[in-house]
Amino acid sequence: MKPKVSILSLVAACAATSVWAADPDDAAFRDAFLSGNADWAAVEARAAEEGGVNIYYWGGNDLLNIWMDRVVAPAMAEKGVTLNPVRITGTKDAVDLVLAEKHSGKGIGQGSVDMIWINGENFATLKRQDALFGSFAQSLPNSVNLEWDESDPRAMLNVRDFGVPNDSAEVPWSGEQYVCAVNSARVADEDVPSTFAELKSYLEANPGKFTYVKPPHYLGNTFVQEAVYAHNPDGTGATPFQQSVDDIAPEELARLIAPGIEYLQSIEPNLLDAAGGSPRYPEDNKALDGLFLNGEIDFSCKFGLYAVAKGLEIGTYPEAAKQFVFPENTMIKNKNYLVIPGNAPNSAAALVLANWMASVDSQVSKLESVGMPSGIDGWKLSAEDAERIVNASPGLIGVTQAELDANAAPDTNATLVDVIEATWLEVIERDSTASIEEVVATAYANLGK
């Protein structure tokens, strides 16, 4: 009977732990740094004392993995910090780990994750679960490379993550835009769509030659959001979707997203493999790239400003691939970030790493080696540094930066993403017979649970 008792007491202990336990030394350091009472030299000294830093990030990009090992690790070693890159298949794994450790009583300084590459719903979860280190980003020396003045609309990408105020608890690392690529060996220039209506007529003429990543993967969610923006019945595009779920009634949201969802339903019979019974949605980035490279689909849409340039270089894109503007006016643009969890065991080392990642040198090197767009803001840099960033970029193929900027749209609020994604799953995947309004109402009810 004894084991049973111990399990029960374990469960009871889990239930009781909702406040942070803390390592007093780490807690003191955190309070001192966040209140501005720790100078940077002291932070670096403490980082060298800690000796290591565990960064958890999506390990599906070989170029990034190599860059971490060959560039970031030596740079950190110079500061006396050993980089431990933990490559995970999904960012949620790291978030799960932080929350699991938190709930098992590992508080400030006692966890195992020092830094996560993150954005969107995963950040919103950490924030909601109160598992963040705190507002550190603006206290980093290299934060001068970023725009923080909220009177400048361009600062929104630094202070809001999927519409959720991030309170500087994460530092921008890379900026991205959702761009589609076409295999121009298979599609004539005049047939390349620039609106959803043109995509639909292309698919009617060429059934099966397109698909998008399956929601709830963020690459799929983003495609759905763009369709929803473009079909917004009020013609206000992304604007109403910046509100949080608490500020918009379910009936209103249902009305706004219905035309977009109905559009996606209408193209379903002409998506990849739909002729064989059910359309095929790839599970992730890799699967999508594979379909595009194999010529199974003619267009591939994902976050990847430089995906084509880099893909051609390493052979993961078909030779005739080029980018195009699609959909007009609603190409979602956002940033991704580096966050420090509240129970990071090496928080000083994490701060040093975060600061290094926000430097011009590291951003230039990341652009050159990985093709990941710069996360710092060009207009905050010296003319010389700004030019280094521009020169390091692998380049756009088939579109200009001006066209991308002109068609940019903001991301959907993270809380609405959950609802829109649930609606897609219910209406498109499960072919629910319920009306979109009912589905949205159910999704709202589930959120409140």
Next chain:
Amino acid sequence: MTARERRTRILQMLQLIPILSVLVILFGGALVMALLQSLGFAPWFGINTFPDFSYFGSLWGSQTFWVSLWLTLYYATVSTLLALVFGTMLALALIKAFPGKWLYKYLYKLPLMIPYTVGIALAVIMLSSGGVLSRIVAFAGLIDDPGQFPQILKTHYGWGIIAVYVWKQTPFITLAVYAVLLGIGRETEEAAAILGARRGAIFFRVTLPQILPGIVSSTLICFAFNVGAFEAPFILGGGFPDTLPVVAWRYFNDADYTLQLQGMATVVSIGIVAGVILFAYLWVYRRYERRMGRH
């Protein structure tokens, strides 16, 4: 109890402790936590409505759950049966002498040493619509582009999943049956043959009852694995509706944390279904054994 008996008893307990502690603490603990979560206990996500049967209610109440259950059982049963037929045939063949047998005895065990994921990757490389076969056919000019190759993977018929399971589990069943065959020797079969029984009769009336313990134990393991396995149906399956382990994974992997409890309810459901089927299978087998006069 004498001192000697007590010592033996203590020694026996010591031998049992390692496996018992793993089972009770790790497995039992996980089971209890899964059950609690599926009933609404997850205070670390700010959810605690224990005991709350709504997760099971909404799961079992949806039609797609039953479709998923059917798919799970269909893939598991068909692959186990195919592997059983092939495995038994192979074992019966191996017991006899034939040229090259020494090589064949090593060759057939190869899939046992290769992980499932590699088998799945092989299936993707060979059989997918962008795979080696489709490219060869397209190169030969039989189809215009590799995309037109008939779809083998990613359909709800599950050819890919079944192929990988059968490929991997045939040698496993062969190994189990072959070991039993070696143990029983060939005397009874020979006696039956001398008494004039035909080959079919020898197999079903003499050999099969004797190898049944090997068949039951190996198919039990294969079936249990197939019901709970995730990778093959995830990578080679036809998408929605998915098998139950994939459904559970989708709930877990969703950035929406409230769905994790629904995922736990799915996992517990898989456990219940697999448990019921396996116990029923064993019960039927035991009854048969008893009727045969074996214990």
